[in-house]
Amino acid sequence: MYKISYSPNLKGEVQISGSKNAALPIVAANYILDNQVKLINKPNIKDIAAMEELATESLAISKEFFDLTSEKATKFRASILLIPLGLIKYGKVKFIGSGGCAIGKRPLDMFDDALIKAGITITNDEFKTFEVTGQPKKNIMLQGFSVTAVEALITYLAFANNFDYEVNIYQVAIEPHVRNLIEFLNNAGADITLNVDHTLVVKPSKIKIKESEFTIIADYIEAGTYFAIGAGADNSEITIKGCHVDELSALYSVADRIGINFKIIDKYTIVVNSFNKKNYQAVKVETRIYPGFPTDLQSIFGTLVTQCKWISKIFETLYEGRFAYLNELENLGAKIEILNPYQAIVVGPTTLKGGYVSSRDLRCGGAMMLAGVMAKGTTYVMNEDIIARWYDDIEHKLKAIGVTVEKVEG
Helix, strand or coil: CEEEECCCCCEEEEECCECHHHHHHHHHHHHHCCCCCEEECCCCCHHHHHHHHHHHHHHHHCCCCEEECCHHHHHCHHHHHHHHHHHHHCCEEEECCCCCCCCCCCCCHHHHHHHHHCCEEEEECCCEEEEECCCCCCEEECCCCCHHHHHHHHHHHHHCCCCCCCEEEECCCCCHHHHHHHHHHHHCCCEEEECCCCEEEEECCCCCCCCCEEECCECHHHHHHHHHHHHHCCCCEEEEECCCHHHHHHHHHHHHHHCCEEEEEECCEEEEECCCHHHCECCEEEECCCCCECHHHHHHHHHHHHHCEEEEEEECCCCCCCCHHHHHHHCCCCEEEEEECCEEEEEECCCCECCEEECCCHHHHHHHHHHHHHCECEEEEECHHHHHCCCCCHHHHHHHCCCEEEECCC
């Protein structure tokens, strides 16, 4: 577990790592290219290592079909992004099912529907089977703005050679990591155009790698996490470097309403401080698809608003089950009321006090680290392995700006 002591007066710089959400589908797609492209800025986190281990082992044992039936596939949700690899190389995939996510029900209906419209037949017996049996439809209307569904669909279409016409895809998620994947696929020879109206066109093409190296974008969610730490730690000022500042516009809007002092220095640098903390005002944090406020920052800012005056409202529009962190915050003295699976209120300002909390999911882990920085006394954050699945080198990054943190035996 992590042991964190109250840490005011933070100072220094934080270098943002590569995006997990971008790296996972790019790593999966690179296996279709037999890893010919060197990936720059790939984050050193557990989910990436798990993806690479599963892909390597599955390729080694697969014969008539791509074998994703090992228990390792159930350990992290992104294992489904390896299905296009199997469809391209074998034409058939057997899949045990993904897991490793504890933020409520996240059905795969949209994922399956996207592949079915691409000419894939899906059957269920002992394992779920995906098989190429037809051609993609010329017009594919996705059931919703599912990032994973569009990532899998365009990866498959980029490498499929069984159609000679344009495929138009509608209701496409346009998050920065989706755009980064499109850049990677186009670098490999694909012909994909993403439009601002959430539509996308895939033209038939042949694989031809243009550049032997490709850079994964910085993690704007990690940047948002350290932004909140700089704003929440007493009498602190930190510099966030290596991020793409234009990807955080929704965060800036919430920060302005709270009263957080921050300054955009250039396209990749933000300075944030907590010098106005005594005047922080309550806000409504409402998650939306990009470019709206990211659901992955909801728990981070839900923790920060414990320091705001009056009643803040949290409205999670995308997933149920994202409020587990609020129960943990109550252990530290926060005043919380969960109204339903999608709405909660936080009453502040509250002086948090150290205690024991658990990292219930990936983002809850970041929220608990923030809470530990702000809470008086000592906070113990359990299930630290979950944090390592997303945050690259978080212990050393926190120590570098002055946080008193160490990993201890539970």
